[in-house]
Amino acid sequence: xxxxxxxxxxxxxxxxxxxxxxxxxxxxxxxxxxxxxxxxxxxxxxxxxxxxxxxxxxxxxxxxxxxxxxxxxxxxxxxxxxxxxxxxxxxxxxxxxxxxxxxxxxxxxxxxxxxxxxxxxxxxxxxxxxxxxxxxxxxxxxxxxxxxxxxxxxxxxxxxxxxxxxxxxxxxxxxxxxxxxxxxxxxxxxxxxxxxxxxxxxxxxxxxxxxxxxxxxxxxxxxxxxxxxxxxxxxxxxxxxxxxxxxxxxxxxxxxxxxxxxxxxxxxxxxxxxxxxxxxxxxxxxxxxxxxxxxxxxxxxxxxxxxxxxxxxxxxxxxxxxxxxxxxxxxxxxxxxxxxxxxxxxxxxxxxxxxxxxxxxxxxxxxxxxxxxxxxxxx
Amino acid sequence: xxxxxxxxxxxxxxxxxxxxxxxxxxxxxxxxxxxxxxxxxxxxxxxxxxxxxxxxxxxxxxxxxxxxxxxxxxxxxxxxxxxxxxxxxxxxxxxxxxxxxxxxxxxxxxxxxxxxxxxxxxxxxxxxxxxxxxxxxxxxxxxxxxxxxxxxxxxxxxxxxxxxxxxxxxxxxxxxxxxxxxxxxxxxxxxxxxxxxxxxxxxxxxxxxxxxxxxxxxxxxxxxxxxxxxxxxxxxxxxxxxxxxxxxxxxxxxxxxxxxxxxxxxxxxxxxxxxxxxxxxxxxxxxxxxxxxxxxxxxxxxxxxxxxxxxxxxxxxxxxxxxxxxxxxxxxxxxxxxxxxxxxxxxxxxxxxxxxxxxxxxxxxxxxxxxxxxxxxxx
DNA sequence: CTTCTTGCCGAAACCGGTTTCGGAAACTTT
DNA sequence: AAAGTTTCCGAAACCGGTTTCGGCAAGAAG
Numbered sequence: 001x002x003x004x005x006x007x008x009x010x011x012x013x014x015x016x017x018x019x020x021x022x023x024x025x026x027x028x029x030x031x032x033x034x035x036x037x038x039x040x041x042x043x044x045x046x047x048x049x050x051x052x053x054x055x056x057x058x059x060x061x062x063x064x065x066x067x068x069x070x071x072x073x074x075x076x077x078x079x080x081x082x083x084x085x086x087x088x089x090x091x092x093x094x095x096x097x098x099x100x101x102x103x104x105x106x107x108x109x110x111x112x113x114x115x116x117x118x119x120x121x122x123x124x125x126x127x128x129x130x131x132x133x134x135x136x137x138x139x140x141x142x143x144x145x146x147x148x149x150x151x152x153x154x155x156x157x158x159x160x161x162x163x164x165x166x167x168x169x170x171x172x173x174x175x176x177x178x179x180x181x182x183x184x185x186x187x188x189x190x191x192x193x194x195x196x197x198x199x200x201x202x203x204x205x206x207x208x209x210x211x212x213x214x215x216x217x218x219x220x221x222x223x224x225x226x227x228x229x230x231x232x233x234x235x236x237x238x239x240x241x242x243x244x245x246x247x248x249x250x251x252x253x254x255x256x257x258x259x260x261x262x263x264x265x266x267x268x269x270x271x272x273x274x275x276x277x278x279x280x281x282x283x284x285x286x287x288x289x290x291x292x293x294x295x296x297x298x299x300x301x302x303x304x305x306x307x308x309x310x311x312x313x314x315x316x317x318x319x320x321x322x323x324x325x326x327x328x329x330x331x332x333x334x335x336x337x338x339x340x341x342x343x344x345x346x347x348x349x350x351x352x353x354x355x356x357x358x359x360x361x362x363x364x365x366x367x368x369x370x371x372x373x374x375x376x377x378x379x
Numbered sequence: 380x381x382x383x384x385x386x387x388x389x390x391x392x393x394x395x396x397x398x399x400x401x402x403x404x405x406x407x408x409x410x411x412x413x414x415x416x417x418x419x420x421x422x423x424x425x426x427x428x429x430x431x432x433x434x435x436x437x438x439x440x441x442x443x444x445x446x447x448x449x450x451x452x453x454x455x456x457x458x459x460x461x462x463x464x465x466x467x468x469x470x471x472x473x474x475x476x477x478x479x480x481x482x483x484x485x486x487x488x489x490x491x492x493x494x495x496x497x498x499x500x501x502x503x504x505x506x507x508x509x510x511x512x513x514x515x516x517x518x519x520x521x522x523x524x525x526x527x528x529x530x531x532x533x534x535x536x537x538x539x540x541x542x543x544x545x546x547x548x549x550x551x552x553x554x555x556x557x558x559x560x561x562x563x564x565x566x567x568x569x570x571x572x573x574x575x576x577x578x579x580x581x582x583x584x585x586x587x588x589x590x591x592x593x594x595x596x597x598x599x600x601x602x603x604x605x606x607x608x609x610x611x612x613x614x615x616x617x618x619x620x621x622x623x624x625x626x627x628x629x630x631x632x633x634x635x636x637x638x639x640x641x642x643x644x645x646x647x648x649x650x651x652x653x654x655x656x657x658x659x660x661x662x663x664x665x666x667x668x669x670x671x672x673x674x675x676x677x678x679x680x681x682x683x684x685x686x687x688x689x690x691x692x693x694x695x696x697x698x699x700x701x702x703x704x705x706x707x708x709x710x711x712x713x714x715x716x717x718x719x720x721x722x723x724x725x726x727x728x729x730x731x732x733x734x735x736x737x738x739x740x741x742x743x744x745x746x747x748x749x750x751x752x753x754x755x756x757x758x
Numbered sequence: 759c760t761t762c763t764t765g766c767c768g769a770a771a772c773c774g775g776t777t778t779c780g781g782a783a784a785c786t787t788t
Numbered sequence: 789a790a791a792g793t794t795t796c797c798g799a800a801a802c803c804g805g806t807t808t809c810g811g812c813a814a815g816a817a818g
Contacts, residue, residue, distance in 0.1 A: 019515075021804055032768050037806055045766060064513040068447030068456055069804040072773045077447055079494070079516075086480045093677075096476045101465045104497040108507060113516050115458070116495045118483040128487060134443040136398075137458075137492050298472075302681060400774060411798050416776055424796060448774040452803045 020063045029057050040065070071136075080107050080325055081138030083129045083152075084118045085145065094297045095314040102318025103142065110326055126151060133161060140329045142166065142321050146177075147209045164325040164337065166317060168211045176328055176337035178320045182212050182266070182294060183219035185310035185343040189264045189292040190223025192345075196353045198262040198290065202235040204249045206266035213239065216266045216294070235260055246273025254281075254289075259361050261289050261354040268295035268309055271350075275303055281368050289361065290351035294343065305349030312343050399442045408436050419444070450515075459486050459704055460517030462508045462531075463497045464524065473676045474693040481697025482521065489705055505530060512540060519708045521545065521700050525556075526588045543704040543716065545696060547590045555707055555716035557699045561591050561645070561673060562598035564689035564722040568643045568671040569602025571724075575732045577641040577669065581614040583628045585645035592618065595645045595673070614639055625652025633660075633668075638740050640668050640733040647674035647688055650729075654682055660747050668740065669730035673722065684728030691722050 026033045031054070039046045039054040046054075057063075071077040082103060084096070104114050115138045119125045129152055132138055140162035143152050148170045156163045157174050165177040186203070193201050203220040206213040217236065224231050234256065237249040246265060250273060253260055265271035271293035278285045285291055286305045293300070296311025324337045356364060405412045410433070418425045418433040425433075436442075450456040461482060463475070483493050494517045498504045508531055511517055519541030522531050527549045535542045536553050544556040565582070572580050582599040585592040596615065603610050613635065616628040625644060629652060632639055644650035650672035657664045664670055665684050672679070675690025703716045735743060 019804090022806095023804075033805075034769080034807075035767060038767090041806080043807095047766060050766080062513075066451070066804065067514050067516065068450045070806075071447045072445070072451060072775080072804080073806040075773090084479075086476055093473070093476045096479070097465055097472045100463075100475075100479075100495065101497045101499075104495060108496060108498075111510075113494050113496065113511070115492050116479065116483060117487060117492065118480045119487075120480075131490075132492070134441075135446050137446065299678065299681065302678060398774090401776095402774075412775075413777075413799080414797055417797090420776080422777095426796060429796080445774065449776075450803095451774080451805080452776040454803090 019066075020061050022063065022065065025054065025058050025061055025063050028061065029053060075136075076139050076329070077136060078112045079115045079138045080112060080322055081129075081132050081141040082114055082116045082144075083125050083132065083141070084116070085122065085125050086118045086120060094299070095295075095312075098314040099144075099318040102315040102320075103322045104318075106319045106322035107326070112322075112326060114322075122151075126155070130155065133159065140164070140325050142325055146211060148211045148214070162325065162328045164321055164328060166321055168215075170211070174334050176324060176334040178317060178324060178339045178341070179212075180312045180317070180343050181340050182310075182343065183215040183222070185294055185345075186216040186219030186264060186266070187223040187226070188219075188345065189294075189310065190220050191227055193262040193264070193290060193292065193351060194223070194227035194229060196262075196290070196351065198260075198354050199229065200232070200235065200258065200260040200262070200358045201229065202237065202253050202260035202263045204237045204246060204253075204263060204265045204267075204270055205239050206241050206270075208239050213266060220264055240265075240270040240273070241267050242269055243273040243276070246270030247276050248273070250274040250277040254361075254365055257362060258358045259289075259365065261356065261358055261361060262351065263289065263291050265291065265293035268293045268297045268300050268307060271307060271309070272299060272303060281365065284355075286349050286352045287355040288364075290354065292351050296343075296346060300346075301348070303350070308348045308350045309346050310343035311346050313341070316341070398445075399440050401442065401444065404433065404437050404440055404442050407440065408432060454515075455518050455708070456515060457490065458492045458494045458517045459701055460508075460511050460520040461493055461495045461523075462504050462511065462520070463495070464501065464504050465497045465499060473678075477693040478523075478697040481694040481699075482701045483697075485698045485701035486705070491701075491705060493701075501530075505534070509534065512538065519543070519704050521704055525590060527590045527593070541704065541707045543700055543707060545700055547594075549590070553713050555703060555713040557696060557703060557718045557720070558591075559691045559696070559722050560719050561689075561722065562594040562601070564673055564724075565595040565598030565643060565645070566602040566605070567598075567724065568673075568689065569599050570606055572641040572643070572669060572671065572730060573602070573606035573608060575641075575669070575730065577639075577733050578608065579611070579614065579637065579639040579737045580608065580641045580643065581616065581632050581639035583616050583625060583632075583642060583644045583646075583649055584618050585620050585649075587618050592645060599643055619644075619649040619652070620646050621648055622652040622655070625649030626655050627652070629653040629656040633740075633744055636741060637737045638668075638744065640735065640737055640740055641730065642668065642670050644670065644672035647672045647676045647679050647686060650686055650688070651678060651682060660744070663734075664729050665731045666734040667743075669733065671730050675722075675725060679725075680727070682729070687727045687729045688725050689722035690725050692720070695720070 022033050022036050026036045035046065036054050039051045040058060067078045107114050115132065117128045117132065119128050129141065141156060143163055144166045146153065146165040146167035146169055150169055153165065153169055153175065165175060166179065168177050168179050169175060190201055201224065203217060205217050221231055237252060240246045240249045246269065249270065250263065253263060263274060271291050274291050275285060283289060291307065293307055293309045296309050300307035300309050320339055324339065328334060328337055401412050401415050405415045414425065415433050418430045419437060446457050486493050494511065496507045496511065498507050508520065520535060522542055523545040525532065525544040525546035525548055529548055532544065532548055532554065544554060545558065547556050547558050548554060569580055580603065582596060584596050600610055616631060619625045619628045625648065628649065629642065632642060633656065642653060650670050653670050654664060662668060670686065672686055672688045675688050679686035679688050699718055703718065707713060707716055
């Protein structure tokens, strides 16, 4: 006998049992869906007693509303968008895990989720972002590494979509942000070096398209001024954000007639390039010349001597960004959502009182160069 | 005159213009929603001519279906779930950026998104995972760092929710995976050391709760056997996955009566602990004793001498995992979705022919210890 | 005892899609 | 020419929620 609709009861449960829906809860209690919905969403026109009955029943039946089912009416998917640019090499690398941990943690705390995407190019980021916007995959976006003029900002602002920046822009209209006071850090770095006795202090800035770069240069200048040192434009090199870039910048500085005895770097990674130069020339970082940088990447701790740097708390940054963005999505005015936090100095071995004056250092470097030429001659 | 419903046309566009919906497309063409939907989703009962008209109109009007609106009927949100455990310190750190890049890239290629979450504890991961499942935030999940017996696997399997593992488990029933052949790498590492002339080769395994640990130990054993070397259980230490752990393991090995002249590490990070021991005792890695590890973390390149290791391509792993998971969600049988890839040897300076025999090394270490005692005595 | 509030909840529309069902028109077959 | 097939699309139900609207009953005011 075949019964088409009857299933033998002990078949393997291939389809997971049906979800419990709001209708299930309603039927179970003999009320309507609308009552359940309003009870669970805190409407005031539901009596406390029914609200209690309903929330208890919902709990007991294991009812969890589908956020995407809610979204279709409310327009909120309860998700934060994060589009990262992951370059060919390193860049954001070490920060990322902490940053993401911070973001997701804050999101989870509010029962939100994080939708993440990546691209290798700036254009790709743009496109991915607009895809996520078009499909409404997130209610708002976190924009890391903001540029002075940022296309993402312009696009989102034009469409009135909530966003928050990790960094600042030229035009703050309608913008919210969380940022680290890199300017303060650079001012402090310069001041510290000056107090150690350095008279010529250089600065290797970061990518000129980013706001932070200008801010940190400003901090460097302020630090010099505060210490009563003159500002020599030649002591500010071309931007450098990689090992190679930092190496080149360092070489160019040391080749000056009156080289600096200390260098501030806007970015740790560039500072690590200076180590190569030092090793190459047989100079000791921390005495022959000093280095202070910014970021707090792990490699800095392993360098020899370990890199003195201003560390940023990426985890906290992610956390704050997510929290602020959620507030923004819930309706807070963008102007009220602006936070700045300090970087924290990690004192290590790459800075100290200068062993030589700039002139002596120049002489020393000349000697080294001569020796190297001698080595090469016999060949 | 006040007209309640009329807006002066040049008000600022505070609400973004209304989305174009499927109904808009339908009305525009004088057809019904259902026709548009079927045309766009490749149903065969729509004539080619109308399909073309519709897809063109949709394109021109800029229609993008809301995935969460689709989801309510189809049950698919077109999103992959990724719950990471980010420990107090490092662990997954360096891999992460590449891994995420791989996952999101493959997802984007199919117009899917990635929903990411983190937790610090194993329990937290479990809870977060089940929350995402309950709210159906993703159609399937990628499970990194699978354990031999993995609760996440059990939970998902029981609920019949698609998932794919980065790693393998004891019980493969209903499981899909992508994994790196760590066993092959360890076999090759051991063989390499044996061919360099090492007679006593040790192994420092990874966390015993992970499958990879057992596999790599197996590879190490196979390598010894293939080289005709006997297996000394004393040469397999307690698990170590951190600097400290690796340091302790190395010390314990070198304190043996007949110490190994080469050590294979299941994990780079533990291998870096051996460098501390070497520095401490004044031994040269690569000649006094050799080290080969596994993972390919960036720090290994900076170590001195640079660490010889078997590197895994995290980006590719993420990419493959996402692709396989999407296939799984689309209905492929789990047994058909199992891939293994090789790790690639990065030959650097931490291994080489042994300068000393085990006996000589033991004597050498005894001398060092004596000297240290002498230093201490006078105090 | 009426009338006016207020509190509380049900009925039904709605959000933006998908899917089932059925029927008109065109096309074959006999 | 009648009957049987196909092809193609409209009508309507549906998915799982939210929100508007209105009405009944209880309490307050007159």
